[in-house]
Structures are given as C-alpha cells and as structure tokens.
Amino acid sequence: xxVVYFAWVRERIGKSEETVEPPAAVRxxxxxxxxxxTRGDEYAYAFETPKVIRAAIDHTHVRPDTVIAGxxxxxxxxxxxxx
Amino acid sequence: xxxxxxxxxxxxxxxVAREIAxxxxxxxxxxxxxxxxxxxxxxxxxxxxxxxxxxxxxxxYPGMAEAEIARHAEEAMTRWPLTGLTIVHRVGRILxxxxxxxxxxxxxxxxxxxxxxxxxxDYLKAHAPFWKREETAGGSxxxxxxxxxxxxxxxxxxx
Numbered sequence: 583x584x585v586v587y588f589a590w591v592r593e594r595i596g597k598s599e600e601t602v603e604p605p606a607a608v609r610x611x612x613x614x615x616x617x618x619x620t621r622g623d624e625y626a627y628a629f630e631t632p633k634v635i636r637a638a639i640d641h642t643h644v645r646p647d648t649v650i651a652g653x654x655x656x657x658x659x660x661x662x663x664x665x
Numbered sequence: 666x667x668x669x670x671x672x673x674x675x676x677x678x679x680x681v682a683r684e685i686a687x688x689x690x691x692x693x694x695x696x697x698x699x700x701x702x703x704x705x706x707x708x709x710x711x712x713x714x715x716x717x718x719x720x721x722x723x724x725x726y727p728g729m730a731e732a733e734i735a736r737h738a739e740e741a742m743t744r745w746p747l748t749g750l751t752i753v754h755r756v757g758r759i760l761x762x763x764x765x766x767x768x769x770x771x772x773x774x775x776x777x778x779x780x781x782x783x784x785x786x787d788y789l790k791a792h793a794p795f796w797k798r799e800e801t802a803g804g805s806x807x808x809x810x811x812x813x814x815x816x817x818x819x820x821x822x823x824x
Binding site: 586588589590638641642643657659660661662663664665 | 808
C-alpha cells in the first residue's frame with residue numbers, strides 16, 4: 583500500500599511517500615504506526631508521540647483503530663493548521 | 666433557490682472584492698454576504714520565539730484538501746439556506762499582509778450567512794489538511810495546532 587507523509591512527519595522521515603508491505607499482523611492504523619516506528623530512527627522520531635499523529639485512508643480522516651485492509655493510500659500528518 | 670459554490674486551492678493571491686462581485690453577479694436573491702478573510706500577520710509570531718513572522722509557507726494534501734472543503738461546503742448548504750458559497754485557500758509562500766484564505770457565504774438574510782461562515786471556518790481549521798510553516802529572522806518552524814480549534818469545531822457537532 584502507498585503511504586504518504588505531510589509537514590513535520592514528512593520532514594522527520596525524509597520522504598513524502600513510499601510503498602510498504604506490512605506483515606499480516608498489522609491490522610489497524612495504530613498497528614501501522616507501531617510497525618513503521620520500527621523501521622529506523624527517522625520513523626521512530628516522526629512517530630515518537632503517536633497520539634498527536636493524524637491519519638487518513640483514501641482522503642478520509644480515520645482513527646487509530648480503523649482497519650487498514652483494502653486501503654489504497656494511507657496518510658500520516660500532524661494536527662492541521664490551515665485557515 | 667439556486668446556489669453557486671466555488672472552491673479553489675491556489676498559489677496566487679486573490680482579490681476579496683472580486684470574489685464577492687463574482688458571487689453576487691446577476692443575482693437578485695442574495696440579501697447578505699458574510700466574508701471571513703484570513704490574512705498573514707507579521708507582527709507576532711505563532712511559534713513563540715519572539716521574532717516577527719517574515720513569511721508563512723502553506724503545505725496541503727492535494728486531493729484530500731479539496732475533498733474536505735467540499736464535504737464541509739455540502740454540509741453548510743444542507744444546514745443553512747445559503748444561496749452561494751466561495752472558499753479560496755492559498756498554498757505556498759505567503760508574505761505578511763497577503764491573503765491566506767477567504768470564506769464567503771451568501772444568503773437571503775444575515776443569520777444563515779454568519780452562522781455558516783463561522784461553522785466553515787471552525788471545521789476547516791480543525792479538519793482540512795493544510796499546515797503552516799512560519800519563517801522568522803531566527804529560522805523556521807511548523808506552527809502547532811491549537812486545541813481551541815478542535816473545541817471550536819466540536820461545538821457544531823450534532824448529538
């Protein structure tokens with residue numbers, strides 16, 4: 583699945599998007615954050631405070647307990663500051 | 666009742682008066698237009714370092730930003746008797762004094778226009794995927810979200 587990152591999540595990880603293939607045990611958005619955090623120091627830094635991380639699946643906001651099966655694009659980003 | 670909805674995300678600055686004129690052109694059913702105009706402020710900075718803001722850079726999530734604005738615009742149209750709605754949000758580098766965004770709500774009477782504009786601003790602040798990075802003489806920082814913005818959006822939730 584495609585994962586995209588924005589704002590300081592993108593800067594900390596050092597890339598704006600990538601394709602990942604998490605193991606089957608990674609079922610939810612929260613699981614995916616946990617799994618990504620193990621991929622390197624840059625990921626651990628980006629996701630060091632999971633509760634501030636916001637997520638979207640296919641352009642719709644989702645919660646950490648949302649199941650990721652069937653997702654085409656999952657986004658991770660900080661709380662929004664537009665307007 | 667006809668309604669004219671315009672949603673744009675763009676790099677270029679815009680003219681609020683022209684946006685109002687475009688919304689109301691050839692219409693005789695609009696009795697009220699409420700404008701919320703968000704402008705880049707230079708005197709005080711938002712990240713707390715004490716330096717003045719020299720520029721903001723707005724990042725967005727293309728596709729989702731348009732979808733979130735459209736979703737909230739549709740909700741506003743169903744909750745209030747609006748006859749027109751314009752939302753323009755800039756992205757990229759914005760200097761103090763320049764426009765960041767505008768929300769225009771048109772209705773036959775003022776109450777719906779005021780309420781819908783406030784609803785849209787509260788929701789867009791909390792849910793539309795845009796992020797501000799602030800430049801000052803001392804460097805640049807991402808602006809932290811205010812928990813007040815989540816509270817402001819939540820007050821419109823229907824129980």
